[in-house]
Structures are given as C-alpha cells and as structure tokens.
Amino acid sequence: MEAKKQSGFGKKLIGTITRNPIVFLLVIAAIVVGCLVDNFFSWANLSNLMSNTAIRFLIALGVSGCLITKGTDLSAGRQVGFAAVIAGIMCQRGDYNGRLWKFLPEMNIGLVFIIVVAIGLCWGLLNGFIVTKLHVPPFIATLGTQTIIYGISLVISDAQPIGGFQKIYTSLINGRIGDVKGFHLPYLLFVAAVFGVVFWFIYNKMRFGKYMYAIGGNDVAAEVSGVNTTKTLMRIYATAGIMYAIAGYLLAAKSGGASASMGQGYELEAIAGCTIGGVSTTGGIGTVPGILIGVLVFELLKIILQFLGVNPYYNYVVQGLVIVLAVSLDIRKYIAKK
Amino acid sequence: MSEYVLEMTGVSKVFPGVKALDNVQLKLRPGKVHALMGENGAGKSTLMKCMFGIYKMDQGQILMDGQPVTINDPMDALRKGIAMVHQELQPIPARTVGENIFLGRYPMKKALGFIPMIDHAKMYADTAELLKRVRMNFDPKQKVGELSVSQMQSVEIAKAVSANCRVLILDEPTSSLTANEVEALFRIIEDLKAEGVAIVYISHKMDEILRIGDEVTIMRDGKYIGTWDASELTTDMIITRMVGRELTNLYPKRENVPGEVVFEVKDFTSINPRSFRNVNFQLRKGEILGVGGLVGAQRTELMEGLFGIRSHTTGQIFYKGKEITVNRPKDAIDQGIAMLTEDRRGSGIMGVLSVADNISIASLNQYLDHGYFINGKKVEQLVQDNVKKMNIKTPSSKTLIKSLSGGNQQKVLVGRWLANNPDVLILDEPTRGIDVGAKYEIYCIIADLAKEGKSIIMISSEMGELIGMSDRIMVMCDGRVTGFIDGSEATQENIMTYATQFE
Numbered sequence: 001m002e003a004k005k006q007s008g009f010g011k012k013l014i015g016t017i018t019r020n021p022i023v024f025l026l027v028i029a030a031i032v033v034g035c036l037v038d039n040f041f042s043w044a045n046l047s048n049l050m051s052n053t054a055i056r057f058l059i060a061l062g063v064s065g066c067l068i069t070k071g072t073d074l075s076a077g078r079q080v081g082f083a084a085v086i087a088g089i090m091c092q093r094g095d096y097n098g099r100l101w102k103f104l105p106e107m108n109i110g111l112v113f114i115i116v117v118a119i120g121l122c123w124g125l126l127n128g129f130i131v132t133k134l135h136v137p138p139f140i141a142t143l144g145t146q147t148i149i150y151g152i153s154l155v156i157s158d159a160q161p162i163g164g165f166q167k168i169y170t171s172l173i174n175g176r177i178g179d180v181k182g183f184h185l186p187y188l189l190f191v192a193a194v195f196g197v198v199f200w201f202i203y204n205k206m207r208f209g210k211y212m213y214a215i216g217g218n219d220v221a222a223e224v225s226g227v228n229t230t231k232t233l234m235r236i237y238a239t240a241g242i243m244y245a246i247a248g249y250l251l252a253a254k255s256g257g258a259s260a261s262m263g264q265g266y267e268l269e270a271i272a273g274c275t276i277g278g279v280s281t282t283g284g285i286g287t288v289p290g291i292l293i294g295v296l297v298f299e300l301l302k303i304i305l306q307f308l309g310v311n312p313y314y315n316y317v318v319q320g321l322v323i324v325l326a327v328s329l330d331i332r333k334y335i336a337k338k
Numbered sequence: 339m340s341e342y343v344l345e346m347t348g349v350s351k352v353f354p355g356v357k358a359l360d361n362v363q364l365k366l367r368p369g370k371v372h373a374l375m376g377e378n379g380a381g382k383s384t385l386m387k388c389m390f391g392i393y394k395m396d397q398g399q400i401l402m403d404g405q406p407v408t409i410n411d412p413m414d415a416l417r418k419g420i421a422m423v424h425q426e427l428q429p430i431p432a433r434t435v436g437e438n439i440f441l442g443r444y445p446m447k448k449a450l451g452f453i454p455m456i457d458h459a460k461m462y463a464d465t466a467e468l469l470k471r472v473r474m475n476f477d478p479k480q481k482v483g484e485l486s487v488s489q490m491q492s493v494e495i496a497k498a499v500s501a502n503c504r505v506l507i508l509d510e511p512t513s514s515l516t517a518n519e520v521e522a523l524f525r526i527i528e529d530l531k532a533e534g535v536a537i538v539y540i541s542h543k544m545d546e547i548l549r550i551g552d553e554v555t556i557m558r559d560g561k562y563i564g565t566w567d568a569s570e571l572t573t574d575m576i577i578t579r580m581v582g583r584e585l586t587n588l589y590p591k592r593e594n595v596p597g598e599v600v601f602e603v604k605d606f607t608s609i610n611p612r613s614f615r616n617v618n619f620q621l622r623k624g625e626i627l628g629v630g631g632l633v634g635a636q637r638t639e640l641m642e643g644l645f646g647i648r649s650h651t652t653g654q655i656f657y658k659g660k661e662i663t664v665n666r667p668k669d670a671i672d673q674g675i676a677m678l679t680e681d682r683r684g685s686g687i688m689g690v691l692s693v694a695d696n697i698s699i700a701s702l703n704q705y706l707d708h709g710y711f712i713n714g715k716k717v718e719q720l721v722q723d724n725v726k727k728m729n730i731k732t733p734s735s736k737t738l739i740k741s742l743s744g745g746n747q748q749k750v751l752v753g754r755w756l757a758n759n760p761d762v763l764i765l766d767e768p769t770r771g772i773d774v775g776a777k778y779e780i781y782c783i784i785a786d787l788a789k790e791g792k793s794i795i796m797i798s799s800e801m802g803e804l805i806g807m808s809d810r811i812m813v814m815c816d817g818r819v820t821g822f823i824d825g826s827e828a829t830q831e832n833i834m835t836y837a838t839q840f841e
Binding site: 204205207216218226227228282283285 | 647677686687689702714
C-alpha cells in the first residue's frame with residue numbers, strides 16, 4: 001500500500017517534470033550555479049529577484065488573457081514605456097528645473113496613477129477595437145499599435161530621459177518591509193501577490209474568466225453558446241492595457257527615471273514567461289500559478305547568466321533560444337495528441 | 339479489348355465502425371454519361387475517392403481497358419487519365435486561370451540554357467486552347483477569384499481536359515449553377531462524350547439524370563443495387579430503388595401532444611442569394627418538427643440563420659406571439675432558444691476544457707454567488723445531475739471533454755442547452771457519428787423533452803430517424819421549403835419527392 005502510493009507520487013513527479021522540462025532544467029541550473037558561484041544564494045539576490053519578477057509578473061498577467069484566447073499583444077512593452085513616460089513626467093518635483101510640463105502643478109501621485117491607468121485602458125480598448133471590429137489578426141494589430149505608441153512616447157518625452165521625481169513616488173514604490181542581513185520584502189512583492197490573487201479569482205471564479213477560456217478553447221462554440229466574444233475580447237485587451245500601465249507606473253519609480261525606450265522587449269519576456277509557465281499558444285490553456293512560475297524561471301535564467309559572467313549581449317541569444325524551445329515543446333504536446 | 343474503359347469490381351471499404359462500401363461495382367463505357375445515384379451517405383463519394391486514389395480500397399480491383407491497375411494517389415489517377423471535379427471547388431483565387439490549370443505541372447523552359455523557368459507564353463497559349471475547347475472565352479490571365487462559380491467550374495473542367503482524361507468524375511456539378519450555366523455545362527459534356535470520354539455524373543437531380551445520363555448505377559447504404567439504362571427508368575423508379583430499405587423499430591414510443599404555436603417564422607431569407615429564402619413555418623409546443631432534405635438543401639444554414647449564427651435580410655421570427663430580433667446567438671439564447679449545432683468539433687465542444695466548463699458555459703449566470711463569483715458546488719451539481727439523467731460516461735467533471743466518446747460529448751452538449759431550460763430546441767443532426775446505443779438514448783431524451791412540452795426542431799439526413807421521430811416533417815430543397823408531411827403519413831418516397839423539387 002505504502003509502496004504503491006510512493007510509486008504513484010514518483011510517477012506524478014516524473015509526469016510533472018516531463019511536462020515542464022524547461023522549468024526543471026532551469027531550477028537544476030540555478031542549484032548548480034548557486035553551488036559554484038559565491039553570493040548566488042544570498043538574501044540580497046533573492047530580494048532583487050522578487051522585485052524584478054513582481055513587475056514582469058504584472059505584465060505577463062496582462063498578456064496572458066490575449067494568449068489564452070489565441071491572440072497576442074506585442075504592444076505590451078511599449079505600453080509599459082508609455083505609462084512610465086507619462087507617470088515620470090507627471091510625478092516630477094514642482095521645483096525641479098528640468099520639468100517637462102511646466103504648466104502642471106506638482107501632481108498628487110495617486111491622481112497620476114489614475115490618469116496613467118485610464119490611458120492604459122484606452123490603449124487596450126484600441127487594440128481590442130482593431131482586433132474585434134476591424135478583424136485584424138492580433139499579431140499584426142498590436143505590431144502596428146506598438147509602433148504608434150512608441151512614436152508618441154518619443155514625441156511626448158522629446159526622446160529625453162525623465163528624472164527629478166517626487167520623493168514620495170520613488171520611496172513609496174521602492175519601500176520594503178524588514179531588513180535582515182540584506183533580506184527584505186519589497187512592497188512590489190505584495191502588489192504582485194494581490195494582483196495574482198485577483199487574477200486567479202477572475203480566471204477561475206468569474207464569468208469573464210470562463211468566457212476567456214471558452215473563446216480560447218473554441219471561439220465558434222463559445223459564440224454559439226451565447227458568449228459575446230466581441231465584448232469579452234475587448235475586455236481582455238483593455239485589462240491587458242491596465243496591467244501594462246500599472247507596471248509602467250511602478251517601473252518608472254523603481255528605476256528612479258523614465259524614457260521612451262523603457263519596457264522595450266518586455267512583451268517578449270512576458271510571452272516567454274507565460275509559455276514556459278504552460279500557457280498554450282493553441283489556446284484555452286493557462287493558469288495564474290503557472291504564469292508566476294514561468295516568469296520566475298525566466299528571471300532566474302537572467303540572473304544565472306549574470307552570475308556566470310556571460311557577456312550581456314549573449315543574454316539575448318540565450319533568452320531567444322529558450323522562447324523558441326518553450327513554444328516548440330508546447331506545440332509538440334498538441335501534435336502528439338492529434 | 340474491353341468494352342469498358344474502366345471497371346471497378348467487388349470494392350469494399352471499412353471505416354472504423356461503418357462499412358462504407360460493400361462489394362460495389364461500377365463499369366464505365368467510353369463516350370457515355372454514367373449517373374451514380376444514392377441517398378446521402380450511400381457511399382457515392384467514397385467510391386469516387388477510391389477511384390481517384392484518395393482512399394485505399396480494402397477489397398476489390400480496378401481494371402482499365404481490361405487490365406488491372408493500382409491507383410495510389412490523385413497524381414497517379416491523373417497520369418492514368420482519371421480526372422475529378424469536386425463538389426467544393428478549391429481554386430487559388432489570387433492566381434490566374436492559366437496558373438490554376440497548370441498548377442504543379444507548369445510547362446518549363448531553360449533560360450540561358452540551364453536556369454529552369456516557367457514557360458509563361460506556352461502556359462497561356464495552352465490555356466487559351468483549352469478554354470476554347472470548353473467553349474469559354476475569357477482571358478487566361480484573368481484572376482480566378484474574379485470569375486463566377488460556373489466559370490470557375492469550367493476552369494476545373496478545362497484542367498481535367500488538359501490532363502487528356504479518359505474518365506471524368508463530376509460530383510454534383512450543378513449544385514451552385516443557374517439554369518443557363520447548367521445548359522453550358524451540358525454542351526461541354528456533349529463535346530467530351532463525342533471525344534470518347536467516359537463521364538461519371540453524381541447528382542440528386544432526377545431531371546438532369548434522365549436528360550443527359552446514358553446509364554444509371556444506384557447505391558444504397560454502401561451496397562450496389564444495380565445498373566440500368568437511363569431510358570428504362572422513371573423518377574419514381576429511381577427513388578424507390580434509392581430508399582428501398584426496411585425500417586426497424588429503433589425509436590422510442592413518443593407520448594408528446596403538440597399544443598399551441600410557440601415559434602413562427604415568416605418569409606425568412608438569407609443574405610446569400612444561393613441560400614435559404616422565403617421560409618415560412620410554425621412550431622407548436624411539445625412538437626417534434628423534423629427537417630429533411632438533401633445535402634445542400636440549406637437546412638443547417640436556415641437554422642443557423644434563425645439562431646443568429648448567420649445573417650438574414652428579410653423575415654420575422656415570432657416567439658410566444660411576440661416578434662424577436664436575433665443578431666447573434668446570445669439574443670436567441672436569452673429568449674429561451676437553444677441550438678445543438680451539426681459540427682460537434684467545430685462549433686460544439688471546447689476540447690481542451692473540462693466537462694464541467696463545457697456543460698456550464700451557456701448558463702453561468704445561474705451559478706453566481708453575490709452576482710459575480712461562480713459557485714463550484716452548483717456547477718458540480720449540474721454535472722452530476724446530467725451524468726445521472728443522461729447516463730454520461732466520464733471519469734470526473736474535470737476530465738477534458740475531448741477524451742470522451744462522440745456520444746458522451748453529444749450528451750454533454752445536450753446538457754449544456756438543457757441547463758438553460760429552453761422552450762425551443764434546434765437539433766442539427768443530433769445523432770451523426772454516434773454509435774447505435776447512444777443514438778437510442780438521445781432519441782429517448784428528445785422524446786422526453788417533447789413530452790415535457792419543449793418544442794423541438796430536428797434536422798436529420800437519416801430518413802429512418804426523420805420518420806421515426808417527427809410529428810411533422812418540413813422538407814427543403816435548394817434553399818426553399820418544398821413541403822410539410824404529417825409524421826404518420828411520411829414515407830421515404832414522399833420525402834424524396836419534395837426533397838428533389840428543384841426549380
């Protein structure tokens with residue numbers, strides 16, 4: 001009896017590993033690198049990993065809805081950059097000489113947050129409109145909007161870096177709890193946790209989530225079953241826009257500065273994180289815990305490369321390979337079952 | 339030398355669970371039009387696909403000029419002089435007529451003596467020649483997408499002729515043609531006959547068969563019934579031979595009593611001129627209305643139009659005395675109408691989702707706590723109720739629906755709609771691709787629903803099912819409703835008569 005249970009658990013473990021080979025390999029790699037390189041298993045490194053993951057996780061949550069419905073959102077990174085630029089400009093100190101919009105009074109950072117989120121909502125609705133009403137494939141639609149958004153970011157920021165933020169803005173967002181031997185819990189971790197729970201509820205316990213999975217599983221069947229697929233997709237892209245805006249607002253403060261190029265390539269990292277975490281590009285599949293693991297593992301990969309002293313330019317090569325590998329493994333599952 | 343250009347004898351073909359062809363034969367004489375007839379599913383297309391090398395026969399042989407041959411694939415068939423014009427034309431619209439005809443076998447030339455290039459001049463000259471042969475005078479460089487359906491068909495025939503075919507298979511060639519276009523097609527057929535080409539002509543249209551057919555082979559349920567000279571046959575004789583199968587008692591006893599009219603359709607017309615038009619019918623409470631017709635009669639299109647999946651131009655829908663507007667399925671569902679679609683995989687199941695997700699998707703509003711949160715216990719209750727009521731075989735409610743059998747998937751989909759407690763249920767081929775046992779269970783569910791006072795519209799291509807289950811049968815042909823038959827008076831013959839009333 002006991003032995004049977006054991007083998008059942010062993011089988012389950014092997015099944016989990018074979019279904020998520022990349023996660024498994026990267027965790028092994030982290031352990032190996034940790035043993036070989038000093039300071040890898042340090043509290044400071046762990047805190048750093050957490051706050052990096054937190055913001056990436058918010059972006060990945062945003063893009064996950066698009067991916068689950070067989071779409072994508074290539075404008076994610078540029079939307080983050082746009083939000084960072086707007087947030088940065090509006091959160092500049094009143095007495096800062098380099099203020100970009102001198103006509104503005106010193107703004108309340110809460111109000112700025114609301115404005116930035118509202119703009120993100122608009123970008124998301126634009127994407128949703130192009131996808132659902134103009135019937136442009138999401139890949140092309142968001143490829144177009146990301147260029148538009150980047151262009152506007154450049155115009156607004158005059159392609160200059162933006163600094164001189166109000167102290168409350170940077171200190172609040174970089175705030176943290178406790179400080180034991182360099183270890184602390186960043187506020188961003190809690191923000192990410194709250195959104196993780198909220199998204200888990202939306203995806204599992206609310207109509208919107210069920211409709212999203214239904215569209216990903218079979219959009220025609222979903223429409224026939226009374227799902228208003230147009231409205232649902234609009235909401236998915238709008239939600240994504242809000243998440244990128246929040247991420248941009250946080251990112252500007254975290255970095256203590258903003259520029260139009262901020263967030264470049266984040267869409268690919270987010271899509272990679274989702275895919276590594278089991279969101280299927282064939283639609284209908286993906287969980288919030290999976291997305292978290294995927295993003296975490298991708299950040300882990302970056303830190304491993306950094307600790308190994310790999311030339312940063314090679315990072316792109318490795319990350320790109322992991323993305324291709326993750327998607328090809330996912331597609332293989334689908335082909336095998338066909 | 340054999341008197342036949344091509345003979346197929348003793349052909350059998352088994353698909354999982356179905357014997358599609360059972361010892362069938364077909365003998366084609368040069369210069370003759372051989373009509374191949376049978377109901378939907380009689381095995382006509384399967385036989386042709388065996389001849390054209392798309393399917394491999396399990397048994398039987400093919401002789402050409404008396405010599406046995408093997409046909410491995412469509413390219414092989416073309417090389418041997420067999421060409422086929424499919425019912426669904428598949429041209430490449432953005433390319434020219436010439437490119438479509440010579441696709442895959444472009445005439446080549448060597449530029450500078452060694453670079454292989456397509457010889458466009460020769461290709462278009464040959465195309466012009468071919469078009470003249472099929473009595474068409476349009477530009478070989480015209481894009482195929484700009485042609486009418488009948489012109490596209492001529493291109494397909496020209497393509498067949500260009501392969502110097504000796505056997506030409508035409509599968510329902512007139513299903514999307516106007517009367518004038520049909521005449522043009524017949525002239526081409528006469529020309530080909532004069533050249534000695536043997537033509538297999540598949541059609542449901544009796545008048546066409548009797549007009550241009552020389553010989554007629556009739557099939558039924560995958561079996562060979564016989565071959566006759568067309569001159570010996572009448573429409574009635576053909577119909578009798580096509581449907582002459584015995585009905586066994588496969589249907590449950592029905593105890594429903596049709597009441598007042600709950601659903602009425604007036605002058606309903608599709609946005610597509612070749613689809614359903616001027617449809618009028620009434621549906622009573624507790625009534626099972628069967629919808630019969632041949633493939634292409636636009637029955638599915640009509641029902642999908644009523645349910646908001648397809649668009650319509652004119653027409654009114656009255657539900658419980660009030661006119662309703664249906665622009666998308668949600669509008670119909672909100673009124674209390676449900677539709678089980680024909681294509682279970684295409685528009686029914688969401689394969690990668692669980693049984694619970696699949697069964698609850700159309701009725702999620704009922705399981706909400708505080709108006710927002712789905713109560714998992716209520717969904718589980720729904721699954722368990724349906725599992726018990728319909729005898730659904732599934733390991734658990736979390737099992738992915740794609741791993742269930744077709745019959746169980748269908749029961750889950752029926753459960754999806756019943757959860758909404760609809761008053762009108764449209765069932766499009768509810769038992770297609772389902773084994774006999776599960777079929778009977780679905781018939782019982784339908785009979786019970788009617789007894790409870792639900793109104794059912796059931797499209798079926800199985801004659802037995804239509805006659806065995808319906809209180810009334812509405813028959814369609816070519817987009818029009820051609821007649822209503824009372825269930826007690828319905829016979830395969832009178833249904834077929836209405837189903838073949840082409841204009």
